[in-house]
Amino acid sequence: MEEIKTFENICNLLRNHSYKVTPQRQTILQTFLEHVDRHLSAEEVYMLVKHQNPEIGLATVYRSLDILAEIGVLLKNDFGDGRSRYEFSRKDEHHHHHHLICLRCGDVSEFDDDWLESLETVITKRNHFKIVDHDLKFYGYCHKCEETL
Amino acid sequence: MEEIKTFENICNLLRNHSYKVTPQRQTILQTFLEHVDRHLSAEEVYMLVKHQNPEIGLATVYRSLDILAEIGVLLKNDFGDGRSRYEFSRKDEHHHHHHLICLRCGDVSEFDDDWLESLETVITKRNHFKIVDHDLKFYGYCHKCEETL
């Protein structure tokens, strides 16, 4: 029974975790709501929120992203480009989606797949390893880049 | 038709790529041959090689690892702990193995699976994405840590 992640619900989620709802956190939240399809780095978020609030500090952005990831609002990804990238997490993602990363333009597309779950069962038994999470990435060339190669 | 990766063969491989076979590179190579089962970071390699050659510099280690990865002797991995980890690459690994990473002790075990290849075909067609590489990691708890939790 998961709430839909509207702006107001997330503010309440913050309060429920005894985090304060500050203007900075609201601005950052709005930024993600306006870019649900993106995978933003902290620096990129910083640039975007400065338009709405030029006073905001970079450390605040990092801290806010940490908190939003901790309470399940954002997902923190590592696409191998040396910085963490955050995205708005959909509701009901008990096993999150995976990513296709273009080696040329850096574009990130997505796909869902439940196949990994059956593989997890096999691995747990064969390797005596209790799996709690997985991370699958495909590197290659997106349609646009493949054409103009 | 791939050569078996002995010390001598790798030295020749260096020469074939017009890289010089220096004592430092030999020491680093030996270190990996003595730890074929490990996934070493640059800093760890640095510590190990200093026993045999205390004069060696950290930058040299980084540069050597880069070169050895470039010519296919080492594999460079990212296990999400903030540093790259290198391992001796087996011969005939057209599609490399995957990793089970313990969230408690950091131990890395491995498993092979060709099962992703069929998934790649599906993804290529469905998402118009030309896959050239993939990266699959499982996070969880190894047998030892699971017992003493």
Added chain:
DNA sequence: TCCATATTTGCTATTATATGTCAAATGCTG
């Protein structure tokens, strides 16, 4: 509504991994 206080912010300094610079040292080819 206003106050008290613990949280949060923004600035700066710091950490950690990795790379760039460059003179001195050194493998390699002839």
Added chain:
DNA sequence: CAGCATTTGACATATAATAGCAAATATGGA
């Protein structure tokens, strides 16, 4: 063995992220 391009090691630099701290502020209770 000589000549030279490559490589080394020391140091400086780059970049992402975190830590420390005084000033500002959101929030629950009076």
